Amino acid sequence: MADNDDPSTKVEVKAGLCNLCRFQRIVSNTRGSAFSLCERSKIDPRFRKYPPIPVGRCAGFEPRG
Numbered sequence: 001m002a003d004n005d006d007p008s009t010k011v012e013v014k015a016g017l018c019n020l021c022r023f024q025r026i027v028s029n030t031r032g033s034a035f036s037l038c039e040r041s042k043i044d045p046r047f048r049k050y051p052p053i054p055v056g057r058c059a060g061f062e063p064r065g
């Protein structure tokens with residue numbers, strides 16, 4: 001998986017269902033905090049860029065891989 005090349009994905013974020021979703025991207029800031037970003041928000045306005053976590057259910061969920 002290409003995401004494994006991104007060091008930011010090594011940071012753990014307890015994001016619930018998003019952690020299993022192919023639309024999740026982990027972003028981190030210079031202070032070491034990490035956030036779960038929903039890439040689906042770029043193509044569908046129903047989804048928030050940074051959903052409140054942990055996410056338990058989501059209509060846009062699609063499993064990774």
Ligand code: SF4
Pocket residue numbers: 017018021022023024025037038039040041047051055058059060061062
């Ligand atoms: S589509 Fe839903 S489950 Fe997937 S990353 Fe976005 S908010 Fe999380």
